Amino acid sequence: MPEISFDQPCLLGRKTVRGRFVIPSGIRCTHASTIQKCFREIPSIGVITTKSISAAPRKGYREPIYARYAPGCYINAVGLANPGAEAYLREFDGIRIPDDKFLLVSIMGSGVESFLDAAKTLLPVADGFELNMSCPHAKGYGAEVGQDRELLGEITRAVVELTRKPVFVKLSPTLPDLGGSARAAIAAGAAGLTLVNTVGPALAEHDVYPILHNRYGGLSGDGIRPVGLRAVEQARKAVGDGPWIIGMGGIASPEHVRQYALAGANLFGVGSALTGLDSGRMRRYMEQLSGDVRSGRPVSYARSCESELPMDYRKARVEARIDYDDTLFKLILDQIPGASSDGDLAGKFYFLWIPGVGEKPFAIFSTREKSVVVRAVGEFTRHLAGLTPGSELFLRGPYGKEPPAFHNCVVLLSGGGTGIASIREIGCKLRANNRLVFLLGARTGTHLFDLEMFRELGDVFLATDDGSLGLQGFVPDLLEPALAPLSDEERGRLVFVNCGPEAMVKRCFERQRQWAPPERIIGSIEYMTSCGVGICGKCASPSGALTCIDGPFLPWQEFQRPETP
Numbered sequence: 434m435p436e437i438s439f440d441q442p443c444l445l446g447r448k449t450v451r452g453r454f455v456i457p458s459g460i461r462c463t464h465a466s467t468i469q470k471c472f473r474e475i476p477s478i479g480v481i482t483t484k485s486i487s488a489a490p491r492k493g494y495r496e497p498i499y500a501r502y503a504p505g506c507y508i509n510a511v512g513l514a515n516p517g518a519e520a521y522l523r524e525f526d527g528i529r530i531p532d533d534k535f536l537l538v539s540i541m542g543s544g545v546e547s548f549l550d551a552a553k554t555l556l557p558v559a560d561g562f563e564l565n566m567s568c569p570h571a572k573g574y575g576a577e578v579g580q581d582r583e584l585l586g587e588i589t590r591a592v593v594e595l596t597r598k599p600v601f602v603k604l605s606p607t608l609p610d611l612g613g614s615a616r617a618a619i620a621a622g623a624a625g626l627t628l629v630n631t632v633g634p635a636l637a638e639h640d641v642y643p644i645l646h647n648r649y650g651g652l653s654g655d656g657i658r659p660v661g662l663r664a665v666e667q668a669r670k671a672v673g674d675g676p677w678i679i680g681m682g683g684i685a686s687p688e689h690v691r692q693y694a695l696a697g698a699n700l701f702g703v704g705s706a707l708t709g710l711d712s713g714r715m716r717r718y719m720e721q722l723s724g725d726v727r728s729g730r731p732v733s734y735a736r737s738c739e740s741e742l743p744m745d746y747r748k749a750r751v752e753a754r755i756d757y758d759d760t761l762f763k764l765i766l767d768q769i770p771g772a773s774s775d776g777d778l779a780g781k782f783y784f785l786w787i788p789g790v791g792e793k794p795f796a797i798f799s800t801r802e803k804s805v806v807v808r809a810v811g812e813f814t815r816h817l818a819g820l821t822p823g824s825e826l827f828l829r830g831p832y833g834k835e836p837p838a839f840h841n842c843v844v845l846l847s848g849g850g851t852g853i854a855s856i857r858e859i860g861c862k863l864r865a866n867n868r869l870v871f872l873l874g875a876r877t878g879t880h881l882f883d884l885e886m887f888r889e890l891g892d893v894f895l896a897t898d899d900g901s902l903g904l905q906g907f908v909p910d911l912l913e914p915a916l917a918p919l920s921d922e923e924r925g926r927l928v929f930v931n932c933g934p935e936a937m938v939k940r941c942f943e944r945q946r947q948w949a950p951p952e953r954i955i956g957s958i959e960y961m962t963s964c965g966v967g968i969c970g971k972c973a974s975p976s977g978a979l980t981c982i983d984g985p986f987l988p989w990q991e992f993q994r995p996e997t998p
Contacts, residue, residue, distance in 0.1 A: 439727045442533070443479070443699070445677070446599040446624070448560055451533045452479025454719065455679050457627075457702040458539040458563060458603070459484050459511060461715075461979070463970035465524035466994065470977025472534045474716050477723035479534060480679070480700060482627075483521075484970075485541040485565040488550035490517035495813075496792045497784075499964040500644040501744035502637035503656065505685075505737045507705050509631060510650030511969065513541055513565075518554035525558045527994070537601065540592075541565040548588045552596055561599035562592055563627055580605075582614055586621040593622035601679065603627035606664035612671030625677030627702075628664045632657045632682075639746050639827070642788035654705035654738040658683030662696045669697025686734035687725045709740030709966050711834075711982045742966050743771070746786060746827040751820050752803075758879040760810075761851075762818060766803045771831050775801045776861035780957075780986050783830035784965060790816045794832070794962045794981075796855035799886065806854040806882065832965040836955055836986045840866045842928040845915060847872040847941050849908045849933030853882070855957060856932050859986075860890045868923070870894070872911040874937070878902030908933065909940040916948070924948065930986065931956035942989045957985040958992060 442451045454477045462468045463484040471478055493514020500508055530536045538559035542548040552562055593600050602618035606629040615626055631651025637644050661682025680698025685706035693701055707715055725732040753765040772778045778797045786792035791813040795805040809818040836859055844867045846856040853873050860869050869891030875881050878901035887893050894911040895903025929945040931938045938956045945954050960972040960980050967982035974980055975994040
């Protein structure tokens with residue numbers, strides 16, 4: 434490898450950093466809990482870049498935000514969504530960044546003051562700052578700022594003077610004079626450059642439909658590697674040997690790392706190659722990649738940035754619908770790809786997509802009848818509420834992992850609200866070797882749907898907020914009535930499976946811990962899920978696990994924040 438030893442630490446500001454791999458902005462580590470988890474578990478990662486944070490909250494774009502348009506090639510448009518600097522700073526309460534790791538806080542704005550406002554707020558947690566001057570699809574931000582060389586210099590100089598910490602400027606490879614912009618950034622005091630962001634704006638379609646809700650987005654993965662290599666080479670020639678360059682864009686193998694090193698990079702971002710990898714597989718992948726780079730031996734990698742998870746869309750048609758009340762209904766489809774019998778999709782979910790409207794994830798209520806249950810709460814679900822038999826939509830999936838295969842247990846499955854729809858398939862999977870008890874709760878009786886389908890599988894206990902059906906109360910209140918008929922021997926074989934809103938599931942965990950060991954208490958909380966393939970990081974649990982790909986059903990400990998050593 435050209436003059437780079439992966440065993441040699443690098444001095445970034447006041448920190449001696451071990452690990453030459455970088456997690457780019459907006460990839461996976463978009464919440465503090467996942468940042469902490471990756472630093473703790475993956476030694477080869479020396480630098481993690483936060484999502485781009487603005488002084489004020491920014492809503493961003495609706496789903497779809499991430500799609501595969503060719504093998505190993507992706508397009509995304511998140512729209513720089515973030516909670517704002519003050520809210521993001523609060524995520525780091527109790528989080529400690531290791532002494533030999535570097536938190537590169539990405540900030541964004543439209544001018545000097547907006548960049549400075551974000552930097553001032555996030556200064557307490559930042560080891561350094563990355564200035565996002567490269568986003569290709571957000572009007573008034575990113576590349577639109579970076580192409581104004583005078584403004585680029587003013588912003589960089591101001592952030593350097595304010596923070597007195599290393600500043601990296603992230604530039605677009607589409608700048609007409611990339612070398613000149615790189616020199617301007619370094620002349621203004623930047624410690625280094627980040628190259629490249631996604632390339633665009635670009636348009637990708639399924640059939641004749643634009644996939645992204647924003648229509649246009651940035652390209653990533655294998656297809657942009659030649660662009661990234663050229664940009665790094667241009668920048669290195671322009672700024673000389675001193676400044677740091679974080680090279681990225683399609684890196685997935687030791688060969689790619691060597692190519693970027695030869696072009697002039699000395700830190701290496703891995704992003705799209707993580708698509709579809711759960712936490713365990715990501716850890717093993719990065720360990721192998723790091724070891725193979727260190728060995729210097731020629732290594733052939735079968736995979737590049739291609740994901741093993743299904744990301745193509747399949748057309749489906751609504752065959753029938755059942756309305757439970759004016760907000761809750763069931764859609765019965767003509768097909769669900771990848772399954773045929775009840776229980777095949779235990780713990781799994783699909784995205785339903787309507788071009789031009791959006792997409793959202795849904796558990797399959799019954800594989801046998803090919804159904805999903807929907808509550809109309811937002812724009813997309815209200816559009817689903819208007820579908821009639823014959824209407825077309827698209828599915829992608831399945832995603833998620835099957836829960837553990839318990840045997841000879843008494844399994845209490847608790848579901849609240851639309852979380853009820855997720856537990857029937859699990860019951861079908863477990864019924865052959867276990868006794869099943871369902872604890873179901875909702876606001877009102879009409880939201881407790883298809884009860885006979887649950888009674889086919891086991892005993893059913895009900896609760897409603899308004900007392901219109903079953904116990905007046907909440908799902909956790911059903912635990913004692915459900916346990917009362919059990920013998921002492923049966924209580925020694927208890928397993929708990931929970932799905933629903935966060936408050937409900939956590940109350941269930943608190944009460945269940947006295948009855949079962951941790952490995953027999955699992956749950957799924959309805960966190961925001963936008964990509965399904967472990968990239969956007971929105972669904973991070975308090976432990977840093979990503980529920981879309983590590984779960985959605987996880988042991989209860991994954992919903993607790995680990996203690997900082």
